[in-house]
Amino acid sequence: xxxxxxxxxxxxxxxxxxxxxxxxxxxxxxxxxxxxxxxxxxxxxxxxxxxxxxxxxxxxxxxxxxxxxxxxxxxxxxxxxxxxxxxxxxxxxxxxxxxxxxxxxxxxxxxxxxxxxxxxxxxxxxxxxxxxxxxxxxx
Amino acid sequence: xxxxxxxxxxxxxxxxxxxxxxxxxxxxxxxxxxxxxxxxxxxxxxxxxxxxxxxxxxxxxxxxxxxxxxxxxxxxxxxxxxxxxxxxxxxxxxxxxxxxxxxxxxxxxxxxxxxxxxxxxxxxxxxxxx
Numbered sequence: 001x002x003x004x005x006x007x008x009x010x011x012x013x014x015x016x017x018x019x020x021x022x023x024x025x026x027x028x029x030x031x032x033x034x035x036x037x038x039x040x041x042x043x044x045x046x047x048x049x050x051x052x053x054x055x056x057x058x059x060x061x062x063x064x065x066x067x068x069x070x071x072x073x074x075x076x077x078x079x080x081x082x083x084x085x086x087x088x089x090x091x092x093x094x095x096x097x098x099x100x101x102x103x104x105x106x107x108x109x110x111x112x113x114x115x116x117x118x119x120x121x122x123x124x125x126x127x128x129x130x131x132x133x134x135x136x137x138x139x
Numbered sequence: 140x141x142x143x144x145x146x147x148x149x150x151x152x153x154x155x156x157x158x159x160x161x162x163x164x165x166x167x168x169x170x171x172x173x174x175x176x177x178x179x180x181x182x183x184x185x186x187x188x189x190x191x192x193x194x195x196x197x198x199x200x201x202x203x204x205x206x207x208x209x210x211x212x213x214x215x216x217x218x219x220x221x222x223x224x225x226x227x228x229x230x231x232x233x234x235x236x237x238x239x240x241x242x243x244x245x246x247x248x249x250x251x252x253x254x255x256x257x258x259x260x261x262x263x264x265x266x267x268x269x
Contacts, residue, residue, distance in 0.1 A: 035220040039213035046213055050220055052181035053248030080172070087169040090181060117183035117247020120208055 033095055042131050044124040045101065053090075056114035061121065063107055068123070071096035103129045162226035165203065169229075173261050176235065178251040182225045184208075187244035192251065194237055200228045201249065234259040 039046045049070060051059070059072040076092040079085065104126045111122040168179045182190065185203035193200050203225035231237075231253065239254040 032219050036217070037215060037220060038217040039210050039215050041213045045216075046208075046210060048208060050183040051246070052183040053179070053246050055246065079170075083170050083172045085168070085170045087167055089166040090168045090179065091166075114246075116186050117181075118208065 032097075033091055034097070036097065036099075038099075044103070044105070044122065047099065047121045047123065049097075049119040049121075050117065051114075051119055052117035054117065056112075056119065059114075059119065061112055063105060063110065066101040066104055068099045068101055068105075068121075069096060070119070070121075162202075162224045163221075164227050165201070165225040167227065174255060176253040176255070178229070178249075178253070180225075180227065180249040180251070181247065182249055183247040184222065185225065185244070185247055185249075190242075190244055190249055192240075192242050192249075194231065194240065197231050197233065198228050199231050199240075199251075199253075200226070201251075202226050203249070 035050045037048045039048075047068070051072070051074075054072060054074060059070065062069045062071075071094070073094045074090075074092045101123060106124045106126050109124045113120045113122070166181045168177075170177050180201055180203075182203040182205075184205040184207065186206065189204040189206065191200075191202040191204075193202075205222050205224055207222040234255050235253045236256045240251065242249060242251045244250075
């Protein structure tokens with residue numbers, strides 16, 4: 001039997017694999033904790049992080065040059081006497097996630113927003129790094 | 140994760156069906172003491188308005204509808220999680236007093252308390268010397 005393996009087919013398959021990895025998690029994203037998404041446009045980046053049950057005040061967000069660090073702790077509740085656990089699926093403990101941003105950030109314009117257990121960090125680029133339209137002069 | 144049709148119970152008792160789409164199985168802790176069973180269910184991105192807890196024939200069903208952040212004009216460049224609704228069902232033993240179930244939602248974490256019926260709570264019988 002003849003199986004055509006053109007690059008376009010392979011690309012299609014890789015894309016499918018990508019999608020599947022996203023849905024079910026590949027090695028990296030499965031162990032990553034807490035989970036993060038990143039979105040960009042011309043002006044900068046929005047990083048979102050899933051933090052269900054975490055008090056946003058307990059988070060520590062730091063920027064050093066273009067190194068962004070988000071750290072905190074998910075407290076484990078103390079098991080009291082006479083209690084019995086049936087499921088223990090939630091992850092607990094300290095975490096620290098560090099990201100190297102591909103641009104310089106206007107540190108004083110960073111916005112951190114937290115709603116319903118999702119943290120959203122808006123990181124604007126410094127003006128010099130924003131794309132600039134170059135006008136063509138007609139001679 | 141399952142692809143069951145999401146159903147939502149309206150206040151007047153009618154059930155409307157939402158579009159068929161993926162629902163993620165939320166992570167959950169369950170523990171009990173002698174008075175109650177507790178559940179903590181992780182549903183990041185779900186408001187208290189968009190969570191629906193129903194009980195029918197001893198099956199407790201939790202539905203959470205995510206309202207994705209408005210990121211218009213942005214393109215996603217890196218992803219470890221997907222936005223999606225949450226759904227999970229649990230069979231509840233008949234020792235639970237269904238009338239007394241209570242739920243609170245905070246920072247995307249749903250906490251349910253399922254009190255046990257008086258009859259099943261352990262009772263201490265004091266022995267008196269004859």
